[in-house]
Amino acid sequence: MSAKDCGHHHHEDRKRLYHRFLSVLLAFIVLILFIILLVWLILRPTKPHFILQDATVYAFNVSSPNTLTSNIQVTVSSRNPNDKIGIYYDKIDVYASYHGQQITLPTLLPSTYQGHKDITVWSPFLYGSSVPIAPFLTVALNQDQIAGTVLIYIRVDGRIRWKVGTFITGRYHLNVNCPAYINFGNKNRAIAVGSAIKYQLVMDCNVDV
Numbered sequence: 001m002s003a004k005d006c007g008h009h010h011h012e013d014r015k016r017l018y019h020r021f022l023s024v025l026l027a028f029i030v031l032i033l034f035i036i037l038l039v040w041l042i043l044r045p046t047k048p049h050f051i052l053q054d055a056t057v058y059a060f061n062v063s064s065p066n067t068l069t070s071n072i073q074v075t076v077s078s079r080n081p082n083d084k085i086g087i088y089y090d091k092i093d094v095y096a097s098y099h100g101q102q103i104t105l106p107t108l109l110p111s112t113y114q115g116h117k118d119i120t121v122w123s124p125f126l127y128g129s130s131v132p133i134a135p136f137l138t139v140a141l142n143q144d145q146i147a148g149t150v151l152i153y154i155r156v157d158g159r160i161r162w163k164v165g166t167f168i169t170g171r172y173h174l175n176v177n178c179p180a181y182i183n184f185g186n187k188n189r190a191i192a193v194g195s196a197i198k199y200q201l202v203m204d205c206n207v208d209v
Helices: 003-043 135-147
Strands: 049-064 067-079 086-098 107-109 112-114 119-122 125-132 149-164 172-183 190-193 196-204 206-208
Touching: 049 135, 049 149, 049 172, 067 086, 067 135, 067 149, 086 125, 086 172, 107 125, 135 149, 172 196
Parallel strands: none
Antiparallel strands: 049 067, 049 196, 067 119, 067 125, 086 107, 086 112, 086 149, 149 172, 172 206, 190 196
C-alpha cells in the first residue's frame, strides 16, 4: 500500500470518528433536553398569582393643560402557587398607566427569591411629575373625575427564573396588569392618611409569563 493510500485511510478514519463523536454529542443533548421537558411537564409550573391590595393617592391631578402629576403608593402581593418550584424575581419594575399611557416613572423592586407557596409583598411609591399626556387623555381624565371614578392600571414588568431542585431556568418575561378603580367621588370607600387617601382594592391581576 502506498503512503498516499495510507494517508487517505487515516483521513477517512478521522472523519468517521468525528461524525461518531458528533452523533453521540447530539444524542446526549437531546436526552438532556428530553429529561428537562419531562420534569417540566410532570411538575407543571404555574405562574405566580398577583393581587393589588391597596393604593394610597397623595397626588393625582392635571397640573397644566396636558400634563399629569401623580404620586401613588401601592401594595402588591405575589404568591407562588407551586409545590416544588421556586421563583427568582430578577428585575421587576412597577409603574402606573392610564388609557394605555405610562404616567409614572418605573420603580425598581428589590430582587428576591420566592419559595414554594411563599407570598411576597411590595409597597413601592410611583411618581410622575408633570408627565405630558395626549390632549384626549386630559379630556378623558376630567370626565372620569367628574363621574367620580378613575381607572388606572398598575403594571409590573420584569424577568423571572424558575428553580426546580438545583436546576434554574433561563429568564422569562413577566407582565402583570392590575386594575385600580380610584373612587374620587365616594370618600366612604377610602381612608384618610394625613393629606392622602388610601383605597382598599384587593384586585386580582392579569399575569402573563
